[in-house]
Amino acid sequence: MAYRDEQLHEEKVFKDPVHRYIHVRDRVIWDLIGTPEFQRLRRIKQLGTSYLTFHGAEHSRFNHSLGVYEIVRRIIENFRHRPFWNEEERLLCLTAALLHDLGHGPFSHSFEKVFGLDHEDFTRRIILGNTSVNQILQRVSPDFPKNVADVIHKTYPNKLVVSLISSQIDADRMDYLLRDAYYTGVSYGHFDMERILRVMRPMEDQVVIKYSGMHAVEDYIMSRYQMYWQVYFHPVTRSAEVILSKILQRVKELYESGYEFHVKPVHFLSFFNQEVNLEEYVKLDEAVVLYYFQTWVDEKDPVLSDLCNRFVNRHLFKYIEFNPNLQLKQWAELQQLFKKAGIDPEYYLEVDSSSDLPYDFYRPGEEEERLPIHLLMPDGELRELSRQSDIVESISGKKRTDHKLYFPMDFIEGLSERSKIKKRILEILHG
Known part of the structure; x- marks a missing residue:
């Protein structure tokens, strides 16, 4: 039997708090889960610094990747024998679902911003490069790795x-x-996924x-809207992200100035030099980063020491x-006042902006084409969701943006x- 069609002697299951069970029958999927590159995702948190806000948010990208695989597996089961569905694409869909987050780094978005990286680029490099994942995909067919990456x-x-x-x-x-609603303990991320899976239909291009x-879809859209503002953009989480970014920025600056580290940032050197090779990238996980943060609490540099202490001990x-x-005017004045007070505004004064567009319909010529959700009407006609739903229409195309200023109140009070x-x-901060 060809490797691509090989099934396990006995179905493997992962117990999952969100989907109850995750089922694996394909040898290819089972082998991919066992690779070092995929196992590394156990050491990358799904929600970055959110565990400092919601103490249950300790789940990993590994959990989430299995969950996405399981949802796609269920969708495909419902699609069997339906028009427009090609069963030949089954393994490709399952594999892409499993591996879609493979390139995420530690505390990924903060990390990417400071070092000018892109996790999607690293996902592609892991799939196409000299890795265990690539070897398995090559066994399916020579063009399979490229198809998955595409x-x-x-x-x-x-x-x-x-x-x-x-x-x-x-x-x-x-x-x-x-998953994020479950692990953060909030009530607004819930919607009837089983119902949505039952009413999904394959069409030519979506x-x-x-x-x-x-x-059920209205409920899903509103859940997404609430989760972004209540969880993903939570100001305490963003405060931790600001500090994390400042630590990485400081370490990079110290390295470039020839500073002698008590504990040399060996794992970061290729990132500082912008020569990140794949082998070094996959060695870096959150356990490694947190090890450095803990040791840098004792560094001679007061800024690095203070920022690491804030992150490690949650003094945000x-x-x-x-x-x-x-x-x-206030922004410029605050920067000057901080300098006069001996507090470096470069590291201790930051404006952070969050924005989200919960749902949009396709607008030709826009930078990011957002394919709308279409409803299949009883007469076979397709209608764009916001044309049919008053709830979705009320938030469609409406971008919400929020700005916060972050600062160390303890330093200010210490003056x-x-x-x-x-x-x-204090006059400026308290308005």
């Missing part, structure tokens, strides 16, 4: 396959909303939803609502009571 990169010719893991209602979003399932920055576009600088800083 699905994840959204360049695969069959758009229906791409839409299963990358669209406005896909397996990736469904799993992370349910998955569509039977009209009878519209209310305070925050206020602050829009630099509307408060330019002399008679200090005019302290008085003026």
Whole structure:
């Protein structure tokens, strides 16, 4: 039997708190789960610094990747023998779902910003490079690794396959909303996924939803909206991210200035030199990063030591609502006041902005084409979701943006009571 069709002697199951069980029958999938590159995802948290806000948010990218695989497996089972569905694409869909987050680094988004990296680029490099994952995919067929990478990169010719893991209602979003709600303990990320899976139908270039399932989709869209503002953009989480970014920025600056580290950042050197090779990238996980943060608490450099202490022991920055576009004068004055007070604004004063577009319909010519969710009407016609749903129409295309100013209140309070600088800083911060 060809490797691509080989089934395990006995189905393997993972007990999962969100989907109850995750089922694996394909030898290829089982072998991929066992690779070092995939096992590394156990050591990367799904929600980065959110565990400092929601103490249950300790789940990993490994959990989530299995969850996305399981949702796609269930969707495909429902698609069997339906028009537009090609059973030959089954293994490709399952593999792309499993591996879609393979390139995420530790605390990925903060890390990417400081070092100018892109996790999607590393996902592709792991799939196509000299890795255990690539060896397994090559055994399926010589072009299989490229096909998997193309699905994840959204360049695969069959758009229906791409839409299963990358669209406005896909397996990736469904799993992370349910999983993140479960582990953070919040109530708003829940929606009826089973119902959505039952009403999904394959069409030529995307998955569509039977009209009878519209209310379940409305619930999903609102869940996504709530999760972004209540969990993903939580200001305490963002405060931890700001500090994390500042630590990496400081370490990079110290390295470039020839500073002698007490514990040399060996694992970061290729990142500083912008020569990141794949082998070094996959060796870096959150356990390694946190080891350095803990040792740098004792560094001679006061800024690095303080920032690491804040992150490790959760002494985070305070925050206020602050829009630099509307408060330019105060922003400039605060920077000057911080300098005069001996607090480096480069590391201790930061505006962080969050924005989200919960649902949008396709607008030709826009940078990012967002394929809309289509409803399959009883007469066979396709209708865009917001044309049919008042709830979705009310938030469709509406981008919400939020600005916060982060700062170390303990430093400000530590200034002399008679200090005019302290008085003026507090006046600006308290409005």
